[in-house]
Structure formats: structure tokens, C-alpha cells
Amino acid sequence: MSGRESDLQQRCIECLSAEGIYHVNTHGNAFERRGRPDLYICCRGRFIGVELKKGEDDVPTPLQLKHLREINDNEGIGVWITTLDELKDLISSLDR
Numbered sequence: 207m208s209g210r211e212s213d214l215q216q217r218c219i220e221c222l223s224a225e226g227i228y229h230v231n232t233h234g235n236a237f238e239r240r241g242r243p244d245l246y247i248c249c250r251g252r253f254i255g256v257e258l259k260k261g262e263d264d265v266p267t268p269l270q271l272k273h274l275r276e277i278n279d280n281e282g283i284g285v286w287i288t289t290l291d292e293l294k295d296l297i298s299s300l301d302r
Contacts, residue, residue, distance in 0.1 A: 241269030
């Protein structure tokens with residue numbers, strides 16, 4: 207993960223922790239299935255898989271998109287974000 211992406215990841219984790227929102231930060235390793243989202247979140251009864259990207263020009267791989275699509279197909283929320291504000295907007299949208 208690049209410096210900017212890891213910074214985004216840390217800010218997202220801090221935000222979720224401060225709000226008391228359950229989350230799991232996945233780590234790419236030999237035991238983790240490839241392409242899984244960086245963050246699993248359970249908030250207001252919704253399952254959310256979030257793939258973090260360092261900027262608008264950085265898009266998920268086809269395998270990452272497949273995982274996000276499978277989450278959406280199963281009535282969860284699978285998204286990729288590039289800013290902390292996008293995560294905050296997503297969380298606040300759950301109240302609407």
C-alpha cells in the first residue's frame with residue numbers, strides 16, 4: 207500500500223473507532239483471499255466492504271471489483287473510496 211493509501215487507511219480506522227463503529231482492517235498476506243476489501247464495516251445493521259484507493263486515478267483491480275460486486279449482489283454495500291469524506295458521507299447516508 208502506498209504512503210497516501212496507508213494514510214487514508216489510518217484516518218478511516220481512527221474515524222470509525224472514534225464513532226464506535228465495528229470494523230476489521232484486512233491485511234494482504236498468504237492466508238487472506240486475494241482481492242478482498244481493505245475494510246469490513248458493520249454499521250446500523252449494514253455490512254460494508256470498502257476498498258481504499260490513493261486517488262481518483264487509482265481504481266480497483268478486476269478481482270477487487272468482483273468482490274465489491276458480490277457484496278452488493280448480497281444486499282451489502284461494496285464500494286471503493288479515495289477520501290475520508292467519502293467514508294463519512296457513506297456512513298451518514300445510512301441514516302437516510
